[in-house]
Amino acid sequence: MGAYYDEVEIEDMVWDDIRKLYHYPCPCGDRFEITRQQLRDYEDIATCPSCSLIIRVIYDPLDFEDEEDAQEKEQEEEDTDSSSSGDENLADILEKVSI
Numbered sequence: 001m002g003a004y005y006d007e008v009e010i011e012d013m014v015w016d017d018i019r020k021l022y023h024y025p026c027p028c029g030d031r032f033e034i035t036r037q038q039l040r041d042y043e044d045i046a047t048c049p050s051c052s053l054i055i056r057v058i059y060d061p062l063d064f065e066d067e068e069d070a071q072e073k074e075q076e077e078e079d080t081d082s083s084s085s086g087d088e089n090l091a092d093i094l095e096k097v098s099i
């Protein structure tokens with residue numbers, strides 16, 4: 001395309017754990033920003049809020065996709081565990097009753 005000011009690998013950007021975004025110094029004195037959510041949505045353009053420059057972020061979308069899936073799976077497993085343990089208790093009770 002050639003429309004980008006630069007292409008930057010995600011490893012070279014700085015993670016802001018408070019604002020949940022990656023940033024990279026912009027020549028105007030501000031900084032390019034791209035959020036984790038944008039990366040999950042396969043967006044790779046980091047923008048600077050103070051000027052019109054943009055950069056392309058080089059990253060692997062699967063890294064962020066997997067992380068989101070893992071969190072969802074953990075929650076599902078917790079729900080499954082609580083319900084299955086309840087079934088086991090019920091099974092134990094039924095066994096004792098039948099004996």
Ligand SMILES: [Zn+2]
Nearest residue numbers: 026028048051
């Ligand atoms: Zn700028």
